[in-house]
Amino acid sequence: MSQFNDLVEFFDLQERTTWQTELAAELFAHADLEPGMRVLDAGCGAGWLLLRWARQAKIEVVGIDNAPQMIARARQNAIQEKQPATFQVADIRRLDWAAPIFDRVVSTFVFFLFDNPGPTLQEVWRVVTPGGRLLLFNPGLSCTAPEMEHYATSRGWTGFDHDSFLQWGDVVSRRRRLTPADVESWWGDQIASFSHASLWNDIGLVTVAVKPSNE
Ligand SMILES: C[S@@+](CC[C@H](N)C(=O)[O-])C[C@H]1O[C@@H](n2cnc3c(N)ncnc32)[C@H](O)[C@@H]1O
Numbered sequence: 001m002s003q004f005n006d007l008v009e010f011f012d013l014q015e016r017t018t019w020q021t022e023l024a025a026e027l028f029a030h031a032d033l034e035p036g037m038r039v040l041d042a043g044c045g046a047g048w049l050l051l052r053w054a055r056q057a058k059i060e061v062v063g064i065d066n067a068p069q070m071i072a073r074a075r076q077n078a079i080q081e082k083q084p085a086t087f088q089v090a091d092i093r094r095l096d097w098a099a100p101i102f103d104r105v106v107s108t109f110v111f112f113l114f115d116n117p118g119p120t121l122q123e124v125w126r127v128v129t130p131g132g133r134l135l136l137f138n139p140g141l142s143c144t145a146p147e148m149e150h151y152a153t154s155r156g157w158t159g160f161d162h163d164s165f166l167q168w169g170d171v172v173s174r175r176r177r178l179t180p181a182d183v184e185s186w187w188g189d190q191i192a193s194f195s196h197a198s199l200w201n202d203i204g205l206v207t208v209a210v211k212p213s214n215e
Pocket of ligand 1: 004005011042045064070093109
């Protein structure tokens, strides 16, 4: 998906819109972070979600993305924000970490892009520590143009906030909308306990999967 190299300016702005700021806060609430935790963002884009979280909690953050120009921008953003984040070019379909080392893994606007998300999900799940969490954000069943227009208007979102939200809906219309059961199916026979939350009247779907602890 190297077309994302050409979209750096767009994502750098979109990740700071009202709606993405709201999403980062919602996921932060579900992450239940503790000081010292190691957190991975899989498909981190320009890095703003992690940089926000790192401002709010004393955590170690690592972002990976396979678009080198996206990672270059994320590194610049980390310097600008004075956050000691690590951003690396890497493919989330094949991770180099041999052992589970991340207490939390987050991934937003990524998995719905894959034709067959199961193998990639299981690769990312592999690096979550026992008792750790994987947090996903995907489009829900109401991620349609009329419902998004209605919702954006009801929230008073205008300008780039409004237009980028509707543009995301346009991308989704060419991909897929997801139910909790769709997302859970990506785990195959891997054991997890799930909770799901609807965001923006079911336009968005937040999934939290907890890995069994070793005890
Ligand atoms: C729609 S953007 C979302 C970026 C960011 N997570 C956000 O919330 O705005 C999808 C990102 O996933 C990255 N990506 C797509 N496939 C990937 C892969 N196989 N490995 C790593 N990153 C990938 C793209 O380069 C892009 O930055």
